[in-house]
Amino acid sequence: MANFFDDLRNSFDFFLRSRITFSRKDYKEKGCLDENCPVNETLKKYDLPLLKNLSERNIKENLYFLNIYDKYLSKKQCSKISLLDIGSKNWNYVKSEYLFVSSLSEEPHLDGIELDGYRLNNKFYSRFEIAKFYTKDLQNTHYTVGDFMEHKGSYDYIIWILPFITEYPLLRWGLPLKFFKPKKMLEHAYSLLNEGGELLIINQGEEEYKIQQELNKELGLIAEYFGEIEDKFNLFKNKRFASKISK
Numbered sequence: 001m002a003n004f005f006d007d008l009r010n011s012f013d014f015f016l017r018s019r020i021t022f023s024r025k026d027y028k029e030k031g032c033l034d035e036n037c038p039v040n041e042t043l044k045k046y047d048l049p050l051l052k053n054l055s056e057r058n059i060k061e062n063l064y065f066l067n068i069y070d071k072y073l074s075k076k077q078c079s080k081i082s083l084l085d086i087g088s089k090n091w092n093y094v095k096s097e098y099l100f101v102s103s104l105s106e107e108p109h110l111d112g113i114e115l116d117g118y119r120l121n122n123k124f125y126s127r128f129e130i131a132k133f134y135t136k137d138l139q140n141t142h143y144t145v146g147d148f149m150e151h152k153g154s155y156d157y158i159i160w161i162l163p164f165i166t167e168y169p170l171l172r173w174g175l176p177l178k179f180f181k182p183k184k185m186l187e188h189a190y191s192l193l194n195e196g197g198e199l200l201i202i203n204q205g206e207e208e209y210k211i212q213q214e215l216n217k218e219l220g221l222i223a224e225y226f227g228e229i230e231d232k233f234n235l236f237k238n239k240r241f242a243s244k245i246s247k
Contacts, residue, residue, distance in 0.1 A: 027125045081157070166211065186221075222247075
């Protein structure tokens with residue numbers, strides 16, 4: 001019964017914010033990149049000045065994800081490389097993806113898609129408006145507000161951070177249950193991979209990680225499981241786990 005009322009409320013709220021799309025404009029944050037920036041040896045080869053306009057928290061978060069890509073994704077040099085980020089929220093970590101792809105290609109192409117892009121933060125900026133700040137000046141980088149199940153394209157890399165594979169977190173994030181389609185979404189994500197492409201999935205908690213493995217098996221997907229992700233910066237309260245599906 002609780003799920004019924006949560007779903008009803010979420011459906012109404014989502015309907016409103018998807019149509020009103022109100023937001024403050026011109027989001028900015030104070031950058032802090034200096035000689036004290038937390039950088040390890042693996043990351044020194046990247047163009048870290050690209051992070052100079054980010055807050056300390058967001059620098060650390062971009063380094064956290066960049067280290068994950070560097071560790072778990074295959075590195076193939078190519079003239080053009082495309083990457084899709086599913087469920088991008090405000091895409092505050094987009095520069096980690098851009099740094100990784102641009103280190104492999106002279107022509108990177110990044111797409112981020114977020115269903116709830118007009119949700120406001122406590123300062124009345126929408127995720128869409130904030131994403132404009134993070135993607136500014138990044139070549140061929142596009143943020144879209146929309147339903148991933150309707151998204152088309154083909155990609156060498158797909159990044160999926162904290163997919164909704166149980167109902168509870170989806171409801172807590174304010175989304176209607178009609179969007180709870182973990183198996184269909186995984187099938188669709190796999191269909192967008194180019195041959196030789198890779199889908200990196202990051203799950204929260206061991207329970208979701210086990211459910212993810214079962215979904216992969218049900219669909220007959222070839223996957224590698226890397227276990228718990230090291231969090232050197234202590235950014236996240238809950239443990240996170242990584243796996244990769246290859247095509």
